[in-house]
Structures are given as C-alpha cells and as structure tokens.
Amino acid sequence: MGADESTAVVSGNVQARLGAFTLQTSDFSWPLSGITALFGRSGCGKSTLLRAVAGLIPRAHGTLRVGDTVWLDGTRQTPAPQRDVGYVFQDAALFPHLTVRGNLTFAARRAPGGMDAAQIEAQAKAVGVAHLLDRRIAALSGGEKQRVAIARALLSRPRLLLLDEPLAALDWRAKDELLDLIGELAHTQRLPMLLVSHAPEEIERLAQRVVFMEAGRVLRVEPLAQALMRADSPLFDRLGPVAVLEGEATPLAEGLAQLRIDGSQLTFPGKATQHRVRLRVYARDVALARTVPADISMLNHLPARICGFTPSRAGYVLVRLCLNDGQGLWSEITDQARAALQLREDETVVALIKAASVER
Numbered sequence: 232m233g234a235d236e237s238t239a240v241v242s243g244n245v246q247a248r249l250g251a252f253t254l255q256t257s258d259f260s261w262p263l264s265g266i267t268a269l270f271g272r273s274g275c276g277k278s279t280l281l282r283a284v285a286g287l288i289p290r291a292h293g294t295l296r297v298g299d300t301v302w303l304d305g306t307r308q309t310p311a312p313q314r315d316v317g318y319v320f321q322d323a324a325l326f327p328h329l330t331v332r333g334n335l336t337f338a339a340r341r342a343p344g345g346m347d348a349a350q351i352e353a354q355a356k357a358v359g360v361a362h363l364l365d366r367r368i369a370a371l372s373g374g375e376k377q378r379v380a381i382a383r384a385l386l387s388r389p390r391l392l393l394l395d396e397p398l399a400a401l402d403w404r405a406k407d408e409l410l411d412l413i414g415e416l417a418h419t420q421r422l423p424m425l426l427v428s429h430a431p432e433e434i435e436r437l438a439q440r441v442v443f444m445e446a447g448r449v450l451r452v453e454p455l456a457q458a459l460m461r462a463d464s465p466l467f468d469r470l471g472p473v474a475v476l477e478g479e480a481t482p483l484a485e486g487l488a489q490l491r492i493d494g495s496q497l498t499f500p501g502k503a504t505q506h507r508v509r510l511r512v513y514a515r516d517v518a519l520a521r522t523v524p525a526d527i528s529m530l531n532h533l534p535a536r537i538c539g540f541t542p543s544r545a546g547y548v549l550v551r552l553c554l555n556d557g558q559g560l561w562s563e564i565t566d567q568a569r570a571a572l573q574l575r576e577d578e579t580v581v582a583l584i585k586a587a588s589v590e591r
C-alpha cells in the first residue's frame with residue numbers, strides 16, 4: 232500500500248461509443264505493478280475500459296500505452312491476440328464440455344514457446360486445481376471454475392492480468408479464498424493486475440491503487456491509503472469510513488493474531504500468516520481516550536495523533552488519526568464526547584478498538 236516504486240506505467244486517453252454510452256476517459260496513468268482497481272457505480276464504464284485495454288472494443292480510439300508498448304494510437308489498434316494480457320471474466324467462460332486439463336491444454340497452445348503437460352500441471356497446482364484436472368467443467372463449483380479461469384489466463388504468460396468482477400457470483404467463503412489466491416499470485420508472480428470491482432472490501436484487501444470512474448470518465452487515480460483518508464471517499468459504504476492497516480502478523484492465543492504497528496500491537500480474530508496482512512477497522516468501532524483506561528475489555532490501545540476533524544452525520548464528528556508508523560485510522564465520536572474530552576488537532580490520544588470488530 233506504500234509508495235509506487237515501478238517506473239513502467241499504463242497510460243492513455245481512450246474514447247469509445249457503445250450505443251448510448253460514451254467512454255471518454257481523459258488522460259490517465261498508473262504504475263504497471265501490483266493490483267490496480269477500477270471502481271465506480273454500476274454502468275460507469277469499468278468493464279468497457281478493461282475491454283478496451285484487452286483490445287476487445289473494435290472502434291476504440293485515442294491512445295493507450297502499456298510499459299513501452301503502444302496498443303492504441305489514434306484509430307490504429309494492436310489486435311487483441313497480440314496484446315500479452317490474460318482475461319478473467321465474471322462467469323469464467325470456460326469450455327463446459329471439456330475437462331479442466333482440456334481447457335488448460337487448449338489455452339497452453341497460445342503460450343509463447345508452448346507449454347508441456349508438466350507445466351500445465353504446475354500451473355493447476357499453483358491455483359489449487361491439480362486434483363480436478365480430469366473433472367469436466369460442468370461438474371465444478373463456481374469458485375473452482377474461477378481458479379481454472381485464472382490458471383488459463385496465466386498460461387499465456389501475460390504481462391498484465393485483467394479481472395472483470397471475478398468474484399461476483401461466489402459465496403463469501405469462496406470469495407475469501409480467491410481473494411487470498413489473487414493477492415498471492417500478484418505477489419509471488421509479480422504480475423500486474425487490473426481488477427474491476429464494485430465491492431470496496433475486495434479493493435481494500437487487494438489493491439495498491441484505485442482508478443475512480445464516473446459516467447465514462449476517469450476521475451482520478453489514487454494510492455489506496457490516500458483514497459481512504461478522504462472523509463467522503465466513494466469506497467465508504469453505509470457503515471461509514473473505514474481504515475486499512477497493513478503489516479506483519481504473528482499468531483497469539485487460539486483464534487487470535489497480532490499486527491505490529493511501530494511500538495504497539497493490534498489484536499484481531501483469525502489465523503496469522505507469515506505474509507503481510509491488511510485489516511479493516513470502521514470509524515464507528517474506534518473510541519478515544521486521553522489515557523489507557525484500566526479494567527476495560529477492549530484489547531487494543533493504540534497511541535495516535537489527531538490529524539484533523541470532519542463533520543459527520545448530525546451530532547457526530549469524524550476524527551482522523553495518524554498512528555506512529557504513519558498509517559491512518561478513523562474514529563467517529565459524538566460532538567458531545569469531543570467537547571467533554573476537549574480534543575484538539577495535533578494532540579496525542581489513545582484509540583480503543585475491540586479485537587472482535589477488526590476485519591480481515
């Protein structure tokens with residue numbers, strides 16, 4: 232979630248007309264690294280922009296550059312098969328009459344230099360479907376189909392993986408597992424991804440940056456941490472502002488783990504992994520105190536500096552907090568509580584958070 236390090240970028244300015252809809256992005260640019268999310272209201276043009284990047288909009292015009300390659304220049308387009316992208320659709324779009332192995336073997340023919348059976352099996356193993364290679368697609372669950380679709384997209388050794396709401400049709404458990412898989416692949420294979428999603432919790436779990444879209448336009452591109460520091464972020468749902476805290480986690484007691492935050496710890500429910508984790512904390516779950524209270528059940532007491540106040544719903548104020556390591560946190564308290572504690576900007580307070588309210 233930190234600063235963008237890559238120098239290669241995806242940039243351009245794409246226009247396309249589809250019936251009554253016009254995609255007119257204006258100039259955009261984002262690093263060709265990590266996971267970039269396309270976010271906006273239904274019908275704003277996320278899938279259309281993704282399809283334009285894949286070369287699937289025949290009459291697109293404008294410019295599109297991916298790293299040092301130009302894919303669109305005026306009306307001259309690089310044909311879709313010549314763009315080294317992998318594409319994962321919402322409905323997997325596999326050949327239903329073939330087995331998993333049949334689908335992967337078919338796709339492997341497109342891999343530069345070809346791919347043998349052992350490489351296909353290794354790819355199936357990497358996405359957790361090695362045991363399903365001889366099963367027909369029609370006999371797979373939705374989550375298993377999406378894993379096969381991801382394996383198929385990876386077989387062409389793409390430079391960019393395009394994911395169009397790949398989790399939309401899945402139950403929460405399958406979603407959870409696939410979110411882990413996508414994050415792991417982006418990390419271990421260092422494969423840049425462009426993810427269409429209208430689920431903030433997916434974006435908050437995976438993305439390094441967010442491309443905000445509205446009515447066919449790209450409004451802005453922001454690193455995730457910055458997008459979450461706006462009190463009016465479009466990522467916030469009806470539960471209000473949320474912060475994402477990232478760091479190394481270690482196991483604690485049964486069912487609990489701890490995230491280290493420069494001199495303090497955040498205890499959360501769940502298993503610790505060796506990887507970095509991201510945790511979501513809603514503003515409404517963060518209370519403030521001047522000092523660490525005695526005899527309190529809340530396990531988490533994080534020292535923080537007050538970085539600002541924003542009026543919230545009637546009678547409430549949002550307090551923007553800066554933790555020791557620079558990460559941000561929101562607290563929503565009543566105007567009455569703010570007055571009683573006489574809270575002012577730049578003062579140090581203690582943020583109190585129940586472990587049970589911290590989400591992965």
Ligand SMILES: Nc1ncnc2c1ncn2[C@@H]1O[C@H](COP(=O)(O)OP(=O)(O)OP(=O)(O)O)[C@@H](O)[C@H]1O
Pocket residue numbers: 249250251252271272273274275276277278279280429
């Ligand atoms: N082939 C087409 N012909 C005509 N209109 C189209 C076509 N494809 C998309 N559209 C329209 O373009 C607009 C943008 O569609 P798009 O699928 O890109 O939106 P989206 O932001 O991905 O939406 P959602 O989140 O609901 O998937 C919509 O109004 C859609 O109806």
